[in-house]
Amino acid sequence: MPAAQLAGMTWTKSSYSGALGNCVEVAALADGTIAMRNSRFPEGPALVYTRAELTAFLAGAKDGEFDDFAR
Template identity: 80%
Template sequence: MAKHYSNGMPAAELAGVSWRKSKYSGAMGNCVEVAPLASGEIAVRNSRFPDGPALVYTRAEMAAFLAGAKDGEFDDVLS
């Protein structure tokens, strides 16, 4: 039976996944980390709360978000 992942699940329950963060992340833990899951989905967590909730996205959802970020669609949230 395939493992079921759900949004908001404790990241600690995702044992064995390889979390990684951007090289642009600061040394103070101000980063978002991502991990590919066996299901093909992608988990996202806040590095300051490694055991906290993880959000789980499909590959299509993550691809749409990354395409928008690359196009600058979300630049306004930092202004």
């Protein structure tokens, strides 16, 4: 989604964010979806996910499904 369509949204950054600001920010959209963007490039585009998609991703992360990517 283009950044212009997300102007005025309230973005939340992870408390695990690095000092350089290299993290993910999320914002709840009016239609119930969730926008996600790179905090280092707030003027850039954002990815938009349904709550079900984000819930499935977080469950997989908690279960260790993506641990191979961190190596």
